[in-house]
Amino acid sequence: MTEISTSQLHQEELEVELWEAPSPRPDAESMSELQQVYSDSSDQAVGNKAVGDGSALPDLGPLSDFKTWESVACTILHKLETASGFNPGSTVFDPVAWSEYLRKFSTIPFFLTYTSDIRHASISSLSLEKGIDAVSDLVENIMTPTGFQDVVTTIKKIARLAFESEGKTEKTSNLQLGILSRHERGLYLAVVRTAVEMKYKDGKGYEPVQQAIDIYRGYGVLDLDKCKRQAGTLLKWPLWDVNQWENETASAPVPPSESPAWSQ
Secondary structure (H helix, E strand, O other), rough: OOOHHHHHHHHHHHHHHHOOOOOOOHHHHHHHHHHHHHHHHEEEEEEEEEOOOOOOOOOOOOHHHHHHHHHHHHEEEHHHHHHHOOOOOOOOOOHHHHHHHHHHOOOOOOOEEEEEEEEEEEEEEEOOOHHHHHHHHHHHOOOHHHHHHHHHHHHHHHHHHHHOOOOOOOEEEEEEEEEEEOOOOOOEEEEEEEEEEEEEEEEOOEEOOOOEEHHHHEEEEEOOOHHHHHHHHOOOOOOOOOHHHHHHOOOOOOOOOOOHHHHH
Protein backbone atom coordinates (compact mmCIF):
# COMPACT_ATOMS: atom_id res chain seq x y z
CA MET A 1 0.00 0.00 0.00
CA THR A 2 1.34 3.41 -0.99
CA GLU A 3 2.15 5.65 1.98
CA ILE A 4 1.14 9.33 1.88
CA SER A 5 1.50 12.25 4.26
CA THR A 6 -0.94 12.85 7.10
CA SER A 7 -2.28 15.98 5.44
CA GLN A 8 -2.90 14.10 2.18
CA LEU A 9 -4.65 11.33 4.08
CA HIS A 10 -6.96 13.84 5.75
CA GLN A 11 -7.70 15.36 2.35
CA GLU A 12 -8.67 11.95 1.00
CA GLU A 13 -10.95 11.39 3.98
CA LEU A 14 -12.64 14.74 3.37
CA GLU A 15 -13.17 13.95 -0.33
CA VAL A 16 -14.87 10.65 0.54
CA GLU A 17 -16.99 12.27 3.25
CA LEU A 18 -18.23 14.99 0.91
CA TRP A 19 -18.91 12.49 -1.88
CA GLU A 20 -20.93 10.07 0.24
CA ALA A 21 -23.24 12.80 1.56
CA PRO A 22 -26.83 12.34 0.26
CA SER A 23 -27.66 14.45 -2.77
CA PRO A 24 -30.04 17.36 -2.05
CA ARG A 25 -33.55 17.19 -3.48
CA PRO A 26 -35.27 20.16 -5.19
CA ASP A 27 -37.99 21.98 -3.26
CA ALA A 28 -41.61 20.85 -3.55
CA GLU A 29 -42.49 23.34 -6.28
CA SER A 30 -39.55 22.33 -8.46
CA MET A 31 -40.31 18.63 -7.97
CA SER A 32 -43.92 19.21 -8.96
CA GLU A 33 -42.81 20.91 -12.17
CA LEU A 34 -40.44 18.04 -12.96
CA GLN A 35 -43.17 15.47 -12.41
CA GLN A 36 -45.44 17.34 -14.81
CA VAL A 37 -42.72 17.34 -17.46
CA TYR A 38 -41.88 13.64 -17.19
CA SER A 39 -45.01 12.01 -15.62
CA ASP A 40 -45.54 8.54 -17.16
CA SER A 41 -44.10 9.53 -20.53
CA SER A 42 -40.62 8.52 -19.28
CA ASP A 43 -39.35 5.33 -17.69
CA GLN A 44 -35.99 3.72 -17.00
CA ALA A 45 -34.37 0.34 -17.55
CA VAL A 46 -31.14 -0.55 -15.76
CA GLY A 47 -28.84 -3.56 -15.96
CA ASN A 48 -25.43 -4.39 -14.47
CA LYS A 49 -22.81 -6.91 -15.54
CA ALA A 50 -19.49 -7.99 -13.99
CA VAL A 51 -16.87 -9.65 -16.20
CA GLY A 52 -13.23 -10.61 -15.76
CA ASP A 53 -10.16 -12.08 -17.41
CA GLY A 54 -8.86 -13.81 -14.29
CA SER A 55 -5.83 -11.54 -13.96
CA ALA A 56 -4.30 -11.08 -10.51
CA LEU A 57 -4.94 -8.07 -8.29
CA PRO A 58 -3.03 -7.09 -5.13
CA ASP A 59 -3.85 -8.57 -1.75
CA LEU A 60 -6.87 -6.97 -0.09
CA GLY A 61 -4.94 -6.26 3.11
CA PRO A 62 -7.19 -4.35 5.56
CA LEU A 63 -10.14 -4.96 3.21
CA SER A 64 -10.02 -8.75 3.58
CA ASP A 65 -13.60 -8.79 4.97
CA PHE A 66 -14.78 -8.03 1.43
CA LYS A 67 -13.32 -11.34 0.14
CA THR A 68 -12.80 -9.91 -3.39
CA TRP A 69 -11.91 -6.60 -4.99
CA GLU A 70 -15.14 -6.87 -6.97
CA SER A 71 -17.06 -6.72 -3.70
CA VAL A 72 -15.15 -3.56 -2.74
CA ALA A 73 -16.19 -2.01 -6.06
CA CYS A 74 -19.81 -3.12 -5.70
CA THR A 75 -19.93 -1.67 -2.18
CA ILE A 76 -18.78 1.69 -3.57
CA LEU A 77 -21.41 1.48 -6.32
CA HIS A 78 -24.14 0.65 -3.83
CA LYS A 79 -23.14 3.62 -1.69
CA LEU A 80 -23.36 5.69 -4.88
CA GLU A 81 -26.95 4.49 -5.43
CA THR A 82 -28.07 5.33 -1.90
CA ALA A 83 -26.29 8.70 -1.83
CA SER A 84 -27.88 9.77 -5.12
CA GLY A 85 -31.31 8.29 -4.38
CA PHE A 86 -31.07 6.13 -7.50
CA ASN A 87 -33.04 2.87 -7.57
CA PRO A 88 -31.78 0.45 -10.28
CA GLY A 89 -34.55 -2.00 -9.39
CA SER A 90 -37.31 0.39 -10.44
CA THR A 91 -38.67 1.29 -13.87
CA VAL A 92 -39.97 4.61 -12.53
CA PHE A 93 -37.87 7.47 -13.86
CA ASP A 94 -36.68 9.96 -11.25
CA PRO A 95 -34.92 12.74 -13.21
CA VAL A 96 -33.15 14.11 -10.14
CA ALA A 97 -31.76 10.75 -9.01
CA TRP A 98 -30.87 9.92 -12.62
CA SER A 99 -28.81 13.10 -12.92
CA GLU A 100 -27.22 12.80 -9.50
CA TYR A 101 -26.16 9.20 -10.06
CA LEU A 102 -24.08 10.16 -13.09
CA ARG A 103 -22.63 13.21 -11.36
CA LYS A 104 -21.50 11.13 -8.42
CA PHE A 105 -20.31 8.24 -10.61
CA SER A 106 -18.02 10.57 -12.56
CA THR A 107 -16.57 11.94 -9.31
CA ILE A 108 -16.06 8.68 -7.36
CA PRO A 109 -13.11 9.59 -5.09
CA PHE A 110 -11.59 6.12 -5.45
CA PHE A 111 -10.82 6.53 -9.16
CA LEU A 112 -7.27 6.86 -10.43
CA THR A 113 -8.58 8.24 -13.73
CA TYR A 114 -11.96 8.85 -15.35
CA THR A 115 -12.65 8.92 -19.09
CA SER A 116 -15.93 9.86 -20.76
CA ASP A 117 -17.38 10.86 -24.10
CA ILE A 118 -20.63 10.93 -26.07
CA ARG A 119 -21.16 8.91 -29.23
CA HIS A 120 -23.92 9.47 -31.78
CA ALA A 121 -25.79 6.63 -33.46
CA SER A 122 -28.84 6.15 -35.66
CA ILE A 123 -31.32 3.39 -34.86
CA SER A 124 -34.75 2.19 -35.90
CA SER A 125 -37.06 -0.70 -35.08
CA LEU A 126 -35.35 -2.57 -37.93
CA SER A 127 -31.74 -1.93 -36.93
CA LEU A 128 -30.22 -1.49 -33.46
CA GLU A 129 -26.73 -2.58 -34.46
CA LYS A 130 -25.26 0.94 -34.41
CA GLY A 131 -26.16 1.21 -30.73
CA ILE A 132 -24.14 -1.92 -29.94
CA ASP A 133 -21.24 -0.64 -32.05
CA ALA A 134 -21.14 2.58 -30.03
CA VAL A 135 -20.94 0.62 -26.78
CA SER A 136 -18.24 -1.69 -28.11
CA ASP A 137 -15.97 1.25 -28.93
CA LEU A 138 -15.81 2.07 -25.23
CA VAL A 139 -15.75 -1.28 -23.49
CA GLU A 140 -13.84 -3.66 -25.74
CA ASN A 141 -10.54 -2.20 -24.50
CA ILE A 142 -11.41 -2.99 -20.86
CA MET A 143 -12.58 -6.61 -21.26
CA THR A 144 -12.15 -9.81 -23.25
CA PRO A 145 -14.31 -10.64 -26.30
CA THR A 146 -16.16 -13.22 -24.20
CA GLY A 147 -16.84 -10.58 -21.56
CA PHE A 148 -18.21 -8.26 -24.22
CA GLN A 149 -20.67 -10.90 -25.40
CA ASP A 150 -21.91 -11.20 -21.80
CA VAL A 151 -22.36 -7.43 -21.76
CA VAL A 152 -24.34 -7.57 -25.02
CA THR A 153 -26.69 -10.07 -23.39
CA THR A 154 -27.27 -7.60 -20.55
CA ILE A 155 -27.96 -4.84 -23.09
CA LYS A 156 -30.62 -7.05 -24.69
CA LYS A 157 -32.20 -7.66 -21.28
CA ILE A 158 -32.33 -3.90 -20.66
CA ALA A 159 -33.95 -3.41 -24.07
CA ARG A 160 -36.52 -6.14 -23.40
CA LEU A 161 -37.47 -4.42 -20.15
CA ALA A 162 -37.86 -1.09 -21.96
CA PHE A 163 -40.02 -2.71 -24.64
CA GLU A 164 -42.32 -4.27 -22.03
CA SER A 165 -42.66 -1.45 -19.46
CA GLU A 166 -46.11 0.10 -19.86
CA GLY A 167 -46.58 3.84 -20.25
CA LYS A 168 -48.15 6.26 -22.67
CA THR A 169 -48.53 5.50 -26.39
CA GLU A 170 -45.31 7.44 -26.92
CA LYS A 171 -42.62 7.39 -24.24
CA THR A 172 -38.92 7.96 -23.64
CA SER A 173 -36.99 5.07 -22.12
CA ASN A 174 -33.84 6.05 -20.24
CA LEU A 175 -31.40 3.14 -20.41
CA GLN A 176 -28.36 2.52 -18.23
CA LEU A 177 -25.76 -0.22 -18.40
CA GLY A 178 -23.33 -0.65 -15.50
CA ILE A 179 -20.12 -2.62 -16.04
CA LEU A 180 -17.51 -3.94 -13.61
CA SER A 181 -14.48 -5.44 -15.34
CA ARG A 182 -11.30 -7.03 -14.03
CA HIS A 183 -8.91 -6.68 -16.94
CA GLU A 184 -5.14 -6.88 -17.28
CA ARG A 185 -4.52 -6.38 -13.54
CA GLY A 186 -6.91 -3.44 -13.28
CA LEU A 187 -10.47 -3.00 -12.03
CA TYR A 188 -12.72 -0.85 -14.22
CA LEU A 189 -16.12 0.64 -13.40
CA ALA A 190 -18.12 1.83 -16.41
CA VAL A 191 -21.53 3.32 -17.13
CA VAL A 192 -23.27 3.64 -20.50
CA ARG A 193 -26.45 5.69 -20.92
CA THR A 194 -28.87 6.70 -23.62
CA ALA A 195 -32.49 7.74 -24.08
CA VAL A 196 -34.67 6.11 -26.73
CA GLU A 197 -38.04 7.28 -28.01
CA MET A 198 -40.57 4.44 -28.15
CA LYS A 199 -44.00 4.09 -29.73
CA TYR A 200 -46.67 1.53 -28.93
CA LYS A 201 -48.09 -0.46 -31.83
CA ASP A 202 -51.12 -2.69 -31.43
CA GLY A 203 -50.14 -6.33 -31.59
CA LYS A 204 -46.43 -5.52 -31.39
CA GLY A 205 -45.99 -3.59 -28.17
CA TYR A 206 -43.32 -0.89 -27.82
CA GLU A 207 -40.57 -0.47 -30.37
CA PRO A 208 -38.07 2.33 -31.06
CA VAL A 209 -38.78 4.76 -33.86
CA GLN A 210 -36.20 5.92 -36.39
CA GLN A 211 -34.00 8.39 -34.51
CA ALA A 212 -30.53 9.65 -33.73
CA ILE A 213 -29.42 8.90 -30.16
CA ASP A 214 -26.63 10.20 -27.95
CA ILE A 215 -24.80 7.53 -25.97
CA TYR A 216 -22.85 8.64 -22.89
CA ARG A 217 -19.92 6.41 -22.09
CA GLY A 218 -17.66 6.75 -19.07
CA TYR A 219 -15.33 4.57 -17.04
CA GLY A 220 -12.93 4.88 -14.15
CA VAL A 221 -9.99 2.81 -12.94
CA LEU A 222 -10.19 1.91 -9.27
CA ASP A 223 -7.29 3.11 -7.11
CA LEU A 224 -6.71 -0.01 -5.01
CA ASP A 225 -4.14 1.64 -2.74
CA LYS A 226 -6.52 4.47 -1.93
CA CYS A 227 -9.23 1.93 -1.14
CA LYS A 228 -6.87 0.29 1.34
CA ARG A 229 -6.01 3.63 2.94
CA GLN A 230 -9.71 4.35 3.35
CA ALA A 231 -10.55 0.87 4.63
CA GLY A 232 -11.94 2.32 7.87
CA THR A 233 -14.63 4.17 5.92
CA LEU A 234 -15.38 1.41 3.39
CA LEU A 235 -15.87 -1.16 6.14
CA LYS A 236 -18.56 1.04 7.71
CA TRP A 237 -20.67 0.89 4.53
CA PRO A 238 -23.07 -2.01 3.84
CA LEU A 239 -21.01 -4.70 2.13
CA TRP A 240 -22.30 -5.47 -1.36
CA ASP A 241 -21.22 -8.33 -3.60
CA VAL A 242 -21.41 -8.94 -7.34
CA ASN A 243 -24.58 -11.05 -7.13
CA GLN A 244 -26.41 -8.27 -5.31
CA TRP A 245 -25.15 -5.60 -7.69
CA GLU A 246 -26.12 -7.58 -10.80
CA ASN A 247 -29.39 -9.06 -9.60
CA GLU A 248 -31.02 -6.11 -7.84
CA THR A 249 -31.75 -4.35 -11.12
CA ALA A 250 -35.12 -4.37 -12.86
CA SER A 251 -33.70 -6.09 -15.96
CA ALA A 252 -31.95 -8.96 -14.14
CA PRO A 253 -34.86 -11.46 -14.33
CA VAL A 254 -35.89 -10.42 -17.85
CA PRO A 255 -35.00 -12.66 -20.85
CA PRO A 256 -32.81 -11.00 -23.50
CA SER A 257 -34.59 -9.44 -26.46
CA GLU A 258 -34.50 -11.73 -29.48
CA SER A 259 -35.27 -9.05 -32.06
CA PRO A 260 -33.43 -9.59 -35.39
CA ALA A 261 -32.79 -5.82 -35.37
CA TRP A 262 -29.67 -6.39 -33.24
CA SER A 263 -27.80 -7.85 -36.22
CA GLN A 264 -29.12 -5.71 -39.07
